[in-house]
C-alpha cells in the first residue's frame with residue numbers, strides 16, 4: 001500500500017517535471033526565443049560555475065579601481081584586473097529590494113512586481129506587497145532548470161512568507177537573513193529586535209560569530225558540495241550597509257580616518273577580505289578558470305541616521321541611496337571568467353543590472369523563458385567598440401503611479417528625472433523641481449537643471465516615460 005502511494009507521488013512528480021520542461025522548451029513566453037535549448041540533465045562539469053556577489057549600499061567609487069584612495073579593496077580590484085569592469089553601470093533602483101528583484105529576474109523592478117522595498121510582514125499585509133511574486137522566474141530557477149545546484153548565502157530581503165522565501169524561489173539552499181539588515185554578531189534585526197538567521201527554513205543561533213566569517217564558511221561549503229555538478233551561489237553581502245561592523249583589525253587599520261568614513265571603510269575591507277578568501281579557495285580547488293564571478297553593489301551609499309549619516313562616496317556623482325541622481329544608481333560592476341572573458345579591460349558603454357540575467361544565461365547555455373529587460377553584455381564584453389545595448393532606459397521606484405513615485409528616463413546623454421529626491425544626511429533635503437533634465441555628457445554631476453532651457457527634450461522624454469509606464473501598468477494589470 002505504502003509502495004503504491006510512493007509510486008503514485010513519484011509519477012506525479014515526474015509528470016510535473018516533464019510538463020515544466022515541455023513548457024520551457026516549446027512555449028517561449030511572450031514570443032521570446034530561448035537562447036539555447038536545454039534540459040535539466042545537460043549541465044556537466046565543463047559548464048561554468050557562477051558566483052554572483054552583491055554588496056549592500058557600497059558607494060559609486062568605493063573600490064580602489066573606481067577611484068577610492070583612502071580604503072583598501074585589493075581583492076575586488078583583483079577581479080577588475082582579471083576581468084572586465086564597467087564604468088557606466090546602473091542599478092535598476094536606488095534601494096535594496098527592487099534592485100535585488102531586478103538582479104534576479106532580468107526585469108525592471110516594476111515588471112518584476114516590486115515597486116518598493118519589502119516592508120515587514122505586518123505592513124506588507126496592508127499594501128499587499130509581500131515580496132518578489134512567486135510566479136516570477138529567478139536566475140536561480142533558470143540555472144536550476146539547467147542542472148545547477150543553487151544557493152543563496154547572505155541577505156534576502158525579497159519577502160518573508162514561505163512562498164516568497166529563497167527556497168521557494170529556486171534556491172536549493174539558503175543561509176542568511178530574511179530582512180534588510182542585521183547586527184553582525186547577534187544576528188538580530190537592528191530595529192524591532194527580531195532574531196534573523198536561518199538555514200533554509202530553520203532558525204539557527206550562532207551568537208558572537210561574525211556574519212562575514214559565517215558566510216565565508218558557507219560559500220566554501222557550497223563549493224565543496226558541488227564536485228559533480230555546476231553551482232550557482234548568490235552571495236549577497238549585508239555590508240557595507242549599516243550597522244558598520246567591520247572586524248576589529250579593520251577598525252584599527254582605519255583609526256586615522258574621520259568618522260563615519262573609518263567605520264564604513266572597515267566594513268568594506270572586511271567584505272573585500274572575505275571575497276579574497278573565496279578567490280584563493282577557487283584557485284586552490286582549480287575552479288577559478290571555470291567559474292564566472294559577477295560583482296556589483298545594489299545601490300548607492302547611505303546617508304541615513306543609522307549609517308552615522310554617511311561614510312560612503314559617490315565621487316563625481318550627485319546623490320546617494322534613495323536618489324535617482326547618478327550617486328544612487330551608478331555603481332561599480334565587474335565580471336571575471338578567465339576561460340572566456342578578457343582580463344583587465346574597461347567598458348564605458350551603458351550597462352544595466354538586468355543585463356546579468358541574459359549574460360549568465362548565454363554563458364551557461366541556460367534558457368530565458370520570460371520577456372526580460374536585460375540584454376546579454378557579451379557583445380560589449382568582447383568588443384570595446386560595440387554599440388551600447390540600450391537606447392532608452394527607464395526607472396521608477398515607489399509605486400506604479402508616476403505622480404507619487406520617483407522615476408527617470410534616459411536616452412543618449414539626456415536624463416529626465418521626475419520627483420527626484422536627494423537625501424542630505426543630517427541636513428534637510430532640498431526642495432527640487434518636479435522635472436529635472438540633465439545632459440550627462442556635459443554635466444555628470446547633475447548640477448544644472450536644463451528643463452526650462454530644453455522644453456522639447458523634456459517633452460520627448462516625458463512622452464517616452466508615459467508610454468512606458470502605461471505599457472507596464474497594462475502588463476501588470478494595474479487598474480487605471
Ligand SMILES: [Ca+2]
Nearest residue numbers: 056057096298
Ligand atoms: Ca542596499
